[in-house]
Structures are given as C-alpha cells and as structure tokens.
Amino acid sequence: MSDDMPFRIRGSYRRLATHYGADPLHLLALLACFALAGYAAGRVVAAGIWVGFLVWFVGAAVIHDLLLYPLYALADVAAQRRPWRRRRRPSGTSAWPSSINYLRVPVALSGLLLLIWFPLILRLAEGNYHRSTALDTSPYLGRWLLVTGVLFAASALAYAIRLRHHKTSAEPPPPLPAPRAPRSSPSG
Amino acid sequence: MSDRQNANAWLRAHPPPGPFRPAFWRSPLRGPWLTSVFGLVLLFGIPIIAITGLVSYAAYDPQLPINDPTPEKGWLGFYLFDWPTNPAWLYRVTQGVHVVLGLTLTSVLLAKLWSVIPKLFTWPPARSPAEAVERASLLLLVGGALFEFVTGILNIQLFYVFPFSFYPAHLYGAWIFLAAFVVHVAFKLPKMVRSLRSRSFLRELRTRLDATRPEPPDPDGLVPPSPAEPTMSRRGLLAFVGGASLITLGLSAGQTLDGPLRRTALLAPHGRVYGPGPNDFQVNKSATAMGVHLADTGPAWRLELAGPHPARLSRAELLAMPLHTYALPIACVEGWSTEQSWTGVRLADLARLAGMTPGTAEVLVESLQRGGSFSRASLSAGQVADPRSLLALRVNGADLSLDHGYPARIIVPNAPGVHNTKWVRELSFHPTAK
Structure with missing residues (x-):
C-alpha cells in the first residue's frame, strides 16, 4: 500500500x-x-398491472402540471382582467377596494371540493355506490351547491363589511397610488 | 472554464419562449420561505399518512392464507406482524387518520406544487449529471404523490376507473413515492430550515397586503425576477390554503364518528345517516349486490363448523349457546367507521366445539355471498382467542338485518371491516402454521 x-x-x-x-x-x-x-x-x-400503472403514474403528473395548473392559473389571470372591471373613479373619490380575493377564494374552495368529490357530485360511480351502501348519490350535488352557496354568501358578506370600513375610513381620500406594473396573480 | 459551463451559459441565455423564461413567472409570493412552510406541513403529514397506510396493510394479516391482496409484494411486506385485537379502536383511528388526513392535505400538496412549478421549466433542464438524476427522482416524487392521492380519493368514492386493482397499485405506488420522498427530504431539509429561519412566521402573520414584498432573490429561481404587484398577502395565502384544508377536513371527518356529528360529513361517501333503528348504520356491500337472498338465509341455513369435530348448527342452536355482548367498531379501509353493540357466540367457544384449543386455532371464514373480493377471510389464532371476537347474531338488541349479515356475521375487535365477514356459511378451524 x-x-x-x-x-x-x-x-x-x-x-x-x-x-x-x-x-x-x-x-x-x-x-x-x-x-x-x-x-x-x-x-x-x-x-x-404495469401498463395501466405507468399511464396513471405519469399521467397524474402530466395532467396536474400541464392541464390543471395552466387552467386555474389562466382562470385567475382572466378573473383579474375581467372586462366588466370598474374603471378608476374620477380623482377625489377613493377607488373601491379590490374584490378579487372575495371571488378567488370561494371559487377555489368550491373548485377544490369538486376536484376531490366529482365522482360523487356528478354521480359517476352510481352503480358501485348503490351496491356498496344500498343508497344512491343523489344528495351530493345539492350538498356541494349548498356549500358553494354558503362560501359565496360569506365572501359577499365579508366584502360588504370591508366596503363599509373602507368608506368610513376613506375621508380624506388617500393620494392615488403611483402607476405600477399591471396586477398579476399568485398563480401567474 | 469548462465546456459544460460554456454550454450552460449559452443555453441559459437562449431559453425557449414562454414558461422557460424566468420573466414569465410573476407571482410576488413564490419563494423559498413560502415553499418551505408548505414543505414543513407535508414533512409531518406525509409520514403519518404513510405509516397509517402501511399499518393498514398489516391489519389485513396478509401472512394468513388468502388474506393478502398483494401476493407478489416480495420484500415490501417485511414489516408484517400479527395484527392485535387490542385496543379495539386502533384500526378505526389509524385508517380514519389515513383517509381524512390525506383529504386534508390535498390542498397543501396542490399549494406546494404551485409554489415550485417554475422549476419544472428551468432552462437548461439540467446543468450537470447530478441535476439530471435528481430531476428524474422528482418525477417519482411528484408522479408518486399525485398517483397516491388520486387513487386513494377515487377508491373511497368507489369510482374504479383505474385499469388495475387498487391494493397493489396503491401499495407499490406508495413505496415508489416514499423512496423519492426520503431522498428529497434528505437533500432539501437544510435548505428548508434555512429558508424558514429567513423570515419570522409571526411577522408574516402581521404583514398586510400593502406591506407584502417579494422574498429576496434565491439561487433556485423561485422568486420571480420581475414580480407583479401582490394581490394577496402571504398570510392571506396561508389562510387560504389552511382554510381549504379545514373545509375538506370539516366536511369529511364526520364519517369516522357516531352520533349527531356524523351529519357534518356532507361530502364524504359514507357519512350518510341511515335512520334511528337498531340496524340503521353504514352498510358495506348490500345483500342484493352480493347475491345473498332470503332463501339462502332462511330456516334451512346451517353454520358448518369444520375441524377435528365437524358440526352443523342452526341459528336456534347458536342462540341457545352462551351469548355475549360487546360494543365494537366496524372500521373500513375507506376511512369510515361506526361503533355498535353486538351480541353473539364467542369464536373461541365455536373453536372448542369443533375440537380445537383457542390460542392455537386459526379459522377460515366463508360467506354465502357470491363473488366479491372478501367472500372469504382468515382470522389469526389471537383473533379467534379474544373473548370479544364473536359470531354475531344480533346488533343493538335486534336481529341482524340482511344487509348487515343475517343470519350471522363475524365481529372481531380491531379487524378491518372486510374481515368482519357477513352471511357466514362455514368456519374452518385449523391449527396455526407456527
């Protein structure tokens, strides 16, 4: 050595x-x-089972990265550039506080619940479900719509409260913010 | 210096258009701190899901005849041990946690993937062999995580669209994912700790939208070079993701509970309320679906006991034996569970009747049901010997309903639901292999 x-x-x-x-x-x-x-x-x-396994394994990543993510990111961008967006009010009066998160949050939460429970909500496994539980899946669409409705109502209420606070605290009007880069989203 | 560095520099200066260019990514919230917060949650959550999942595999007692839905598992079954009957609620808890925590962390997984998605489009794709190999492992990590969540979530909804049996796919997929998860944690843990220390969590919770600034530029390129103006604060995003977790949890956890709280499981396959009667609790596999008819279960029904002293018993003869009542849970691999009060004959007494000594006798239980993966199940010597293990004839003081296994069903403390065989036709006692 x-x-x-x-x-x-x-x-x-x-x-x-x-x-x-x-x-x-x-x-x-x-x-x-x-x-x-x-x-x-x-x-x-x-x-x-390797063929189906491989297709689903790679497919899960591809569908998330190249379909689900682009879809929700684009939807988010579109929601922020919405054509009905209010133009800036004449100077002297304060702009409305941004409503984007009051739209974004209930849509996303409702969408997540649909993403997880779509087989139940859309009644895609009715036969198996009935064989297994002796019940049918008819309540789930209504329940999801109910949860969605509650989310939107809560969000609208929160926005209304925010608006009220904004109005009472907006005197005198704050100086207009300097023009900045166009708003984008966390999804972008 | 080297050719490789020159090539990398040239490639980096000439990325394809779109997401391969750093300026494409605008979110002012992406950054190593945020990714690390999601990573920290998953670092604690994923091992709990993994361990409870492997525990569920052991709960099937796959070393016993016909019990293993994955007979080709090889070394991946090395952790096997005899599944205990104590505490009776163990499987109810572990499997409830496995399913409900998986549902709860779905939003965190999606948020974590969102936070690192620019790295999918890093250009050049790999600057060194090390990066190339590590990125290959990330396919196993991301593909594995999504595969496990998707198969699990579809399976609990009985939506069997995947072209494979759930048990082997979910088990082997878990091992592939865990292999990648362990090295990912090993590589990233120091960076995660550094990143978490780079900002005060409490200060972030006090930072409003108008004070939200991007994290300082990082070598991995998570922080965008030209961030947009934030539309959500960091605390807002954390509350958003946490709220998504809580809402999924709140709408599904009720399926693991009894009493009025079960009604909270608005979005869970087995959170349904059947009614107030003694037999009105969750059914798994209805009699009609399993081809069990009243004619099979009527007065002509006999329980066959196989062993050194074979016997045939009518339901009346069984009811004349010493009966015992225990409150025991039924806990399904799909995550739901319920506790009911069962009355029946001890399996140990039936083993003695068949000429076996409890403690050294296993039993193969066979059902009247036609087809189905669990028309037969093996119970271990420990399960047969437990005084609470019953051939149940009654539930909550009433005869079993046909959907709950009339004329007789197995109930074993802490056994997975499908091992509590319904419509029992035959009990074959045999000595333990050991």
Whole structure:
C-alpha cells in the first residue's frame, strides 16, 4: 500500500464530484432511491398491472402540471382582467377596494371540493355506490351547491363589511397610488 | 472554464419562449420561505399518512392464507406482524387518520406544487449529471404523490376507473413515492430550515397586503425576477390554503364518528345517516349486490363448523349457546367507521366445539355471498382467542338485518371491516402454521 493512496482516493473523489456536479453521496442516495423504486416497480410488473400503472403514474403528473395548473392559473389571470372591471373613479373619490380575493377564494374552495368529490357530485360511480351502501348519490350535488352557496354568501358578506370600513375610513381620500406594473396573480 | 459551463451559459441565455423564461413567472409570493412552510406541513403529514397506510396493510394479516391482496409484494411486506385485537379502536383511528388526513392535505400538496412549478421549466433542464438524476427522482416524487392521492380519493368514492386493482397499485405506488420522498427530504431539509429561519412566521402573520414584498432573490429561481404587484398577502395565502384544508377536513371527518356529528360529513361517501333503528348504520356491500337472498338465509341455513369435530348448527342452536355482548367498531379501509353493540357466540367457544384449543386455532371464514373480493377471510389464532371476537347474531338488541349479515356475521375487535365477514356459511378451524 503506497503512502499517496489516500490522496489518490481523495483526488478521484474530487474529480468524480466535479464531473457529476455534486457530492458523490448525492449520487449514492439517488441510486438507493432508484433501487427501491425499481424494486417496487418490479412488483408492479409481477402483479401484471404495469401498463395501466405507468399511464396513471405519469399521467397524474402530466395532467396536474400541464392541464390543471395552466387552467386555474389562466382562470385567475382572466378573473383579474375581467372586462366588466370598474374603471378608476374620477380623482377625489377613493377607488373601491379590490374584490378579487372575495371571488378567488370561494371559487377555489368550491373548485377544490369538486376536484376531490366529482365522482360523487356528478354521480359517476352510481352503480358501485348503490351496491356498496344500498343508497344512491343523489344528495351530493345539492350538498356541494349548498356549500358553494354558503362560501359565496360569506365572501359577499365579508366584502360588504370591508366596503363599509373602507368608506368610513376613506375621508380624506388617500393620494392615488403611483402607476405600477399591471396586477398579476399568485398563480401567474 | 469548462465546456459544460460554456454550454450552460449559452443555453441559459437562449431559453425557449414562454414558461422557460424566468420573466414569465410573476407571482410576488413564490419563494423559498413560502415553499418551505408548505414543505414543513407535508414533512409531518406525509409520514403519518404513510405509516397509517402501511399499518393498514398489516391489519389485513396478509401472512394468513388468502388474506393478502398483494401476493407478489416480495420484500415490501417485511414489516408484517400479527395484527392485535387490542385496543379495539386502533384500526378505526389509524385508517380514519389515513383517509381524512390525506383529504386534508390535498390542498397543501396542490399549494406546494404551485409554489415550485417554475422549476419544472428551468432552462437548461439540467446543468450537470447530478441535476439530471435528481430531476428524474422528482418525477417519482411528484408522479408518486399525485398517483397516491388520486387513487386513494377515487377508491373511497368507489369510482374504479383505474385499469388495475387498487391494493397493489396503491401499495407499490406508495413505496415508489416514499423512496423519492426520503431522498428529497434528505437533500432539501437544510435548505428548508434555512429558508424558514429567513423570515419570522409571526411577522408574516402581521404583514398586510400593502406591506407584502417579494422574498429576496434565491439561487433556485423561485422568486420571480420581475414580480407583479401582490394581490394577496402571504398570510392571506396561508389562510387560504389552511382554510381549504379545514373545509375538506370539516366536511369529511364526520364519517369516522357516531352520533349527531356524523351529519357534518356532507361530502364524504359514507357519512350518510341511515335512520334511528337498531340496524340503521353504514352498510358495506348490500345483500342484493352480493347475491345473498332470503332463501339462502332462511330456516334451512346451517353454520358448518369444520375441524377435528365437524358440526352443523342452526341459528336456534347458536342462540341457545352462551351469548355475549360487546360494543365494537366496524372500521373500513375507506376511512369510515361506526361503533355498535353486538351480541353473539364467542369464536373461541365455536373453536372448542369443533375440537380445537383457542390460542392455537386459526379459522377460515366463508360467506354465502357470491363473488366479491372478501367472500372469504382468515382470522389469526389471537383473533379467534379474544373473548370479544364473536359470531354475531344480533346488533343493538335486534336481529341482524340482511344487509348487515343475517343470519350471522363475524365481529372481531380491531379487524378491518372486510374481515368482519357477513352471511357466514362455514368456519374452518385449523391449527396455526407456527
């Protein structure tokens, strides 16, 4: 064993790190990850379900990233550039406080509930549901609409309170804000 | 310096249009602190969902004959142990938590993905082999998380549109996801801690919209180079996501409870109220759907006992044996549960009648039902020996209804719902393999 062995090891370790772009332990951890995931994937193959599994696994990521996200982000942008948006009032009177979040929040919460429970709400699994529970899914659409209605009503009430506060505290009118970049959304 | 760095610099200067350009992303709220807050919630939540899920796998006692819906699991079943009968409410809690917490964290998962989505379009896609390999693991992480949430959420609604059996897909998908989750946490934990320390949480909770500013630029490019004016404060966004979690929780948690609170489960498949009668609680698989008819369960019905001393017993003969009453829960893998008061013959007494000694006897239970994945189930020696394990004949003082398993059904403390076999036809006692 030569004396410069540790140096050589350290040198090749450093070379590996440079070529790889991170500490080789990073690679080791990822190899362990792929080994376990690969083994589990092997079980999927053994179960004879790998085609459907792969389609749904990749499909879930693709549908979220390239369909669900763009849809809700675009809807959010559209809601903020809505054509019926009030023009700025003549100077001297204060602008109305932004209503976007009072629209955004109930729409998003109602949409999330629909996203999770659409098979029940849209009665897509009626046969299975009836076989399983001896009941039908007829109440769910009404319940979802009820929750949605309550969310919008609560939001409208909150906006009304906000408006009242705004009016009583708006004297004298604050100076108009300097023109800034167009409003965008957290979704954008 | 190196060719790679030159190439990276050139690529970075020439991104494709649209989301590949940093200026495309405008949200003033995206940043490492915000991502870390969502990450912290998931760091605690995901392991709870994972552990309760693996516990549910063990609850099926897959080492017993015919119980394992995933016979090809290989090493992924290494954690197996005999499922206990104590405490009787354990599975009710673990599986209720698994399902309800999964529903609750759906909004946090979506928020976390929203907060990092610009990184999907990073240009160049990888600056080094290390980044390329790590991004491949992120496909397993994101695909795995979404796959697990989607299959779980569809399954509890009995919407079997996926072209595979739920049990193997959800179990193996979980292992693929967990492999990626563990390395992701290992890589990102230091950055998460640093980011969380970069801002005071309490100060964020006091910061209104007009004082909301973007986080300082970060090397990962989460903070946009040209942020738009905020339309929501950071605390507003956190309240929004937290509120979404609470509303999902509040509208589904009732399906794990009995009494008036069950009515709060407006959006949950098994949160329904059946009525006030002794048999008016959740049905899982109706008699008609399972091909069980009154003719099969009438006076001609006999319970077959197989063992060293085989026997055939009518319902009247069973009712003449010592009867015992226990309040025990039925807890389904789909997350709902209910506790009822069951009266019947101890499985241990039936084992003795068949010539076996409780403690060394397992039983294979067979139902009258035609088809269905759980027309048969094995119970362990410990389950047979527990004095509260019954062949139930009555519930809440009344005869079982046909939908609840008349003439006789199994009720075992802490067993998953589908192992409480209904319309029992035969009990085959046999000695334990060990």
